[in-house]
Amino acid sequence: MPKVIVNDIEVDADPKDNCILAARKAGVEIPHYCWHEALSVVASCRMCLVEVGEKKPDGTIAMGPKLVPGCQTPIKEGTVIKTNTPKVKTSQQLTLELLLLNHPLDCSICDQAGECYLQDYTYKYGKAHSRLDEPKLQREDKYHIGEQIALFTDRCVMCTRCVRFTREVAGTAELQVVARGSHEEIDVFPETPCNNKLAGNVVDLCPVGALCSKDFLYKKRVWWLKHADSVCTGCSTGCSIHIDQNEDKVYRLRPRENPLAQGHFMCDEGRFGFKYIHDERRLLSPKLVSSTNGAASSSVVGSSKGAGGAQFADPWKDVLATTRAKIKEAIKTDARGFVAVLSPFMTVEEAYLLSSYLKQLDSRVRLVMGPVPMVGSDDMYPKGPKGEAPEAGRVKFTIRAEKCPNRLGVEAILRHFEGEVISVAQVVAKADATAWYFVGGYQHGWVTESIDRGVAKPSLLIIQDLFPSPLSERADIVLPSGSFAERDGTYINHSGLAQAVHAAIRSPGDARADSRIFMELTERTGLFNATALRKEIGNAIRALSALSVGDLGEHGVKIGVATKEPVLA
Amino acid sequence: MTTKREKTVKWGEEPKIGWVEAMYLPAVMSGVATAVRHAFSGKPMTRQYPDVEPEIPPNYRGVHRLNRDEAGRVKCVACYMCQTACPANCIEIIAAPAPKDDPHWKDRDKYPATFTIDELRCIYCGMCEEACPVDAIELTSIYDLTGLSREEMVFDKEKLLSVFDKTVQSGKDPVRTNRGVLGPASEEAQSAKQGPPPPGRGRHG
Numbered sequence: 001m002p003k004v005i006v007n008d009i010e011v012d013a014d015p016k017d018n019c020i021l022a023a024r025k026a027g028v029e030i031p032h033y034c035w036h037e038a039l040s041v042v043a044s045c046r047m048c049l050v051e052v053g054e055k056k057p058d059g060t061i062a063m064g065p066k067l068v069p070g071c072q073t074p075i076k077e078g079t080v081i082k083t084n085t086p087k088v089k090t091s092q093q094l095t096l097e098l099l100l101l102n103h104p105l106d107c108s109i110c111d112q113a114g115e116c117y118l119q120d121y122t123y124k125y126g127k128a129h130s131r132l133d134e135p136k137l138q139r140e141d142k143y144h145i146g147e148q149i150a151l152f153t154d155r156c157v158m159c160t161r162c163v164r165f166t167r168e169v170a171g172t173a174e175l176q177v178v179a180r181g182s183h184e185e186i187d188v189f190p191e192t193p194c195n196n197k198l199a200g201n202v203v204d205l206c207p208v209g210a211l212c213s214k215d216f217l218y219k220k221r222v223w224w225l226k227h228a229d230s231v232c233t234g235c236s237t238g239c240s241i242h243i244d245q246n247e248d249k250v251y252r253l254r255p256r257e258n259p260l261a262q263g264h265f266m267c268d269e270g271r272f273g274f275k276y277i278h279d280e281r282r283l284l285s286p287k288l289v290s291s292t293n294g295a296a297s298s299s300v301v302g303s304s305k306g307a308g309g310a311q312f313a314d315p316w317k318d319v320l321a322t323t324r325a326k327i328k329e330a331i332k333t334d335a336r337g338f339v340a341v342l343s344p345f346m347t348v349e350e351a352y353l354l355s356s357y358l359k360q361l362d363s364r365v366r367l368v369m370g371p372v373p374m375v376g377s378d379d380m381y382p383k384g385p386k387g388e389a390p391e392a393g394r395v396k397f398t399i400r401a402e403k404c405p406n407r408l409g410v411e412a413i414l415r416h417f418e419g420e421v422i423s424v425a426q427v428v429a430k431a432d433a434t435a436w437y438f439v440g441g442y443q444h445g446w447v448t449e450s451i452d453r454g455v456a457k458p459s460l461l462i463i464q465d466l467f468p469s470p471l472s473e474r475a476d477i478v479l480p481s482g483s484f485a486e487r488d489g490t491y492i493n494h495s496g497l498a499q500a501v502h503a504a505i506r507s508p509g510d511a512r513a514d515s516r517i518f519m520e521l522t523e524r525t526g527l528f529n530a531t532a533l534r535k536e537i538g539n540a541i542r543a544l545s546a547l548s549v550g551d552l553g554e555h556g557v558k559i560g561v562a563t564k565e566p567v568l569a
Numbered sequence: 570m571t572t573k574r575e576k577t578v579k580w581g582e583e584p585k586i587g588w589v590e591a592m593y594l595p596a597v598m599s600g601v602a603t604a605v606r607h608a609f610s611g612k613p614m615t616r617q618y619p620d621v622e623p624e625i626p627p628n629y630r631g632v633h634r635l636n637r638d639e640a641g642r643v644k645c646v647a648c649y650m651c652q653t654a655c656p657a658n659c660i661e662i663i664a665a666p667a668p669k670d671d672p673h674w675k676d677r678d679k680y681p682a683t684f685t686i687d688e689l690r691c692i693y694c695g696m697c698e699e700a701c702p703v704d705a706i707e708l709t710s711i712y713d714l715t716g717l718s719r720e721e722m723v724f725d726k727e728k729l730l731s732v733f734d735k736t737v738q739s740g741k742d743p744v745r746t747n748r749g750v751l752g753p754a755s756e757e758a759q760s761a762k763q764g765p766p767p768p769g770r771g772r773h774g
Contacts, residue, residue: 108648108702109679141678152678218664218679221649 002077005055007084018326019070019081020048030083031092031121033207034159035071038264038396039168043069043160045099047121049091051082067091089125091309094128099157102137102182103208110155112209114222118157139184145175146194148214148268149203149308150400153184156210159186162202169265171382172196186210197399198381200268202541204254209478215272216252225251228504229554231491233345233405233443233484234270237262237398238493240555241270243485243504248420250274250505252444260497260555267399274485276443282466283480284509315510320520323477325463328361330435330460335364337434338460339423343370345441346514347489347501348544349533353518354439356540359417365416368422371446372437373403400494403443405484409492409544412559416541427452440465441481447471464514482513488530489515491548492559498547500530508511599610619713627743630693630708632734633686633724640673643703643730647681651697659690659699688714707743709736 001012006026012021018041021031033045034036053063055078063080067087075081082088098120104557108112137262139153160177163186167173174194178187188194203213225244232239232253240258242249253274331338340358343349357363379399380389386502390396411421427433428451435458440446447469453460455471463472464479472478485504507513515528531550538548546557587599589595590655595653607614616623638645665682667674674680697706716722724732736742 106678108650109646113648218647221653223653416736 002075002079003082004079004374005079008249013075015076017075017114019050019052019068019073019075019079022079023070023081025085027082028081030070030081031117031125032071033157034161036161036164036205036264039164039205040162041072042164045157047092047099049095050088051085053080053082055077055080071395090126091395092121092126096122097130100126100130101132102154103157104136104138104154105564106155109218109401110152110209111212111217111222112155112206112296116209117207118209118513139185142187142563143214144193145186145188145211146199148200148272149194150212150214150217152212153211154187155208156186158186159207160186161205161207162186162211163199165202165205166194166196167382168431169201169382170196170198171384171390172387175201175202196383197267197269197379198265198397198526201255201265206264220251221247224393226504228485228502229256230501230504231261231405231493231499232266232270233491234267234273234398234403236402236404236407236494237269237400237490238405238491238497238499239266240499241266243274245302245485245504246510248279248505248508254544256554258499258555260558261493262397265397267397269399273443275484276466277483278508279467281468282508282511283468283472283478284511286315286480286510287478288319288322290478301533303400316517317513319477319479320517323479324521324523326460326477327358327435327437327462329359331362331365332479333459334434335362336366337432338362338437339366339368339424339427339433339435339439341368341370341439342410343441343446344372344407344410344438345443345484346410347406347487347491347530348409348413348537348547349489349496349530350439350487350518351410352516352533352541353522353524355413355417355439356523357518358437366422366427366433367418368424368427369407369414370424371406371448371451373444373446374401375403375521377401388470402494405491405493408494408496408559409498410488412492412541416543422474424451431456435457435460437462439481439514440467440469440473441483442466445469464517466511480507480509481517482507482510482511486511486513488513488528490534490552491532496559497556498544498552500552500557553565611666621734625710625712627710627741629710629712631696632714632732633691633697633729634689634707634709634736635684635726635729636705636707636733637730642674642677643684643705643726644703645675645681645684645701646703647679647684648702650700650702651706654696654700656694656696657690657692659683660685664677681726684729684731686716686724687722688724689719689722709743710741711736 002009002015002021004013004026005141006023006028009026009028011022011026011384013025020032020035023030030048030050032048034042035048037079046069049067050070051063052068053061055061061080063082071082100118103118107116107119110116113119137154142151142153145151156356158177163175163177174187174188174192178185194380200213204213224246226246227242227244230241230243232241239262240256242254242256253266253271255262255264257264288404301422338358340354341484342354358367378401380395382390384390414421433452436455440463445467452470454565461471462477462479463469463475463476464481465472466481467485486503486507487501488503489501490498491501503513518530534547534552537546544559549557589622638644642658647662651661652660652662661683662681663683667677667680693708697707698708702715711732714722
C-alpha cells in the first residue's frame with residue numbers, strides 16, 4: 001500500500017488510485033466534472049487540477065512546477081498532493097469562471113438545482129462574479145435526444161460523460177460532440193435517438209442540469225425528495241437503488257453505487273418501471289366473502305360503501321382473525337391439500353414468517369414456489385457495433401431475463417421447510433389441492449389460464465396481492481399487500497447477494513406491507529423488525545446463516561461466501 | 570446551573586423599583602389621567618371605518634399578488650422558492666413545461682400550471698416576496714380581506730393575477746418593487762448606473 005500525503009495528511013492508498021481517489025481517502029475533496037469512476041479518463045474539464053510532488057527518501061519534498069489533473073495522475077509511494085495552495089485555488093476559480101462563461105444561470109427553473117455540481121463547486125471553490133461583458137451564447141434546447149432525455153444545451157459544461165457512457169458502457173454510441181470550440185454541443189445523429197435500455201443513466205451522470213429526465217422534468221424540486229435505500233425489483237440483477245419520494249409518492253428511482261451488485265448504473269426498465277405502485281387499480285382494502293345459505297355475499301370491509309358488511313374501525317383485525325381461523329380449519333380438514341404459494345417478490349423475512357407459521361400448524365402443509373416471470377434472455381452490455389452481446393469477460397451490465405428480485409431467497413426458505421422447491425405448476429397438474437393461499441406482489445399479471453383453471457373451486461382461496469386478478473374475483477379472502485417501495489426486508493439476487501430493502505412510503509388505502517400482515521396473522525408479538533428477524537433466520541436456516549449479522553450494511557452480504565457451499569445454485 | 574455568558578452579547582438588567590413604584594399607584598393614576606384627558610378633550614378618536622378608509626403605509630404586507638411580465642404572462646417561473654421559504658406552508662405550486670408550440674410562450678421553459686395561496690393560513694411575513702428570484706410574488710397593501718367560506722380564501726393563480734391588475738389600476742403598487750420592474754434597491758438597477766451588470770440575472774442578463 002503506497003503512502004500518499006494529501007494536504008499534510010498521510011494515508012494508505014491503493015496502487016491503482018488516481019489523485020482524486022487517494023485524496024478522498026484522506027477526506028479531501030478534489031472537485032471534478034469529467035472524471036467518473038466507471039468511465040475512461042479524458043481530463044478535459046480541468047476542474048481537478050492540483051499540485052503534485054514527491055517526498056524523497058531523505059525527507060525533502062519536491063513539488064512539480066505545473067498543476068496536473070488529479071484524475072489522470074496516478075499515485076505512488078511518497079506522492080504529495082496539495083489542494084489548498086493559492087495556486088490551486090486560483091486555478092479552480094478561473095476554471096469555474098470559464099465553465100460558467102456561457103451558462104445561463106437559470107437555476108430557478110433547472111431540475112438539477114439542489115444536486116448540481118456547478119452550484120456546489122461554485123459555492124465552495126468559485127468566485128461570485130463573472131467578468132464577461134459580452135452577451136452569453138444562447139443555444140436551442142434539444143428535446144429530440146431521446147424518448148426519456150431532454151438536453152438543455154446551454155447548461156452543458158462539455159464533460160462528455162454521457163458520450164463516453166454510451167460508447168463504453170451501453171456500447172450503442174448514440175451521443176457525440178458536434179462542432180468545435182465554444183460551439184461544441186452534445187447531439188445525436190438524425191433519426192438515431194438515444195433510446196437504448198441504459199439511456200436513463202446519462203441523466204444521473206450529467207454533473208449539471210444539461211441532460212434531464214423527461215419523466216421527472218419539473219415534477220418536484222429535489223430538496224423535497226426523501227431517499228430510502230432499496231433494491232430494484234425489475235430483474236434478478238438486484239440493482240441497488242435510492243427511492244426518492246415526497247408525501248408518499250415515488251418520483252424517481254436512482255441507482256446506488258454498489259460494487260457487489262451492479263456497479264454504478266441501472267436500466268431504464270427498472271428506472272421507469274416503478275409506476276405500477278401508484279396504479280389506481282391497486283387493491284386497497286381487505287375483503288371477506290361470507291357464504292350464507294348458499295348465496296355468497298361479499299363485503300369490502302372497511303370501505304364506507306360495504307353493502308351489508310359490518311363496519312369496522314380497523315378492517316384488518318377481524319379479517320386476519322377470520323383468515324387465521326379459516327386457515328386452521330382448512331388444515332384440520334385436509335393438511336396435505338393446503339397449498340401456500342410464495343411469490344419471488346416476497347422478501348426472505350416474509351417467506352420465512354409464512355412458511356414457519358404454516359409448517360408449525362401442520363408439517364404436511366405444502367409450500368410451493370409461485371410463477372417466476374421470465375422474459376426473453378439476459379441482455380448484456382456493452383453492445384457491439386451491430387447490437388451483438390459482448391464477450392464473456394467484457395460484460396459491464398446485464399439486464400436479466402428473470403424478472404423478479406428474490407427467487408433464490410424464497411427458494412432457500414422453501415428448501416429448508418419443504419426439502420425441495422415445488423413449482424405451482426406441478427401442484428396444479430396434480431389437482432389435489434383443496435385450499436390455496438396465494439401470495440402475489442407481482443408487477444404484471446401472473447394468474448395464467450392454467451393456474452386459473454387448476455385452482456378451480458377450492459374450499460378456501462386466500463389471495464394476498466397488489467392487483468385484482470381472476471383469482472381475487474372469486475377469492476374467499478383478499479388481502480391487499482404492499483409494493484417493493486413499502487417493504488422492509490431482504491432480497492437475494494442472482495449471485496446470492498443479500499441486500500436490505502427499506503420502506504420508502506406508506507401503503508395506499510388500507511393496504512399493508514406483507515411483512516406486517518404476516519406478523520399479525522402469525523400472532524407474533526411486537527412490530528416487524530427486519531434486523532431482528534434476519535438474525536432469527538440466520539440462526540435457524542443454515543443456508544442463510546450469513547443473515548445472522550442482522551444489519552446487512554449498504555452493500556449487502558454474499559450468502560454463498562459465508563456458508564462456503566453452493567446451497568443456492 | 571450557570572449560564573455561560575458570551576462576551577459579545579450585551580445583557581440588560583431589569584430596572585430596580587422603589588417602594589413607591591412597587592405599590593403601582595402612580596402608574597394607575599397616570600392611566601386614569603390619560604383616560605380623563607381624552608374623555609374631555611373634545612377631539613373624536615374613533616376611526617370612521619369603513620366610511621373613511623385609513624391611510625395604509627405602502628410597505629404594508631397584505632394580500633399577495635402575482636405579477637405579470639411585459640407580455641402579460643404570469644411572471645412566475647415556478648422555481649418553488651416561495652413555497653420552500655414559506656414558514657406557514659400556505660403556498661402550493663404545480664409546475665409544468667411551458668407550451669413551447671405557442672409563440673406567446675416560446676422563450677419560457679417552465680411555468681406554474683397552478684399556484685395557490687391559502688390566505689387564511691398565511692402569516693403575512695413576506696418571506697415569499699424576499700425569496701422570489703424574479704420578483705413575481707408581492708404583498709400588496711390590501712388589508713380588508715374577507716370571504717364567506719374557507720375555499721374562497723384559497724387564492725388560485727387567476728385570482729392572484731387579478732389582484733395585480735387591480736392594484737396596478739388603482740395605482741397602489743407596493744413600494745418594494747415598481748410594477749414588476751426592479752426597484753432602485755435592486756442590484757441590477759444600481760449597476761446599470763455604475764457599470765457592467767453582474768452575472769446571474771436570467772437568460773438575457
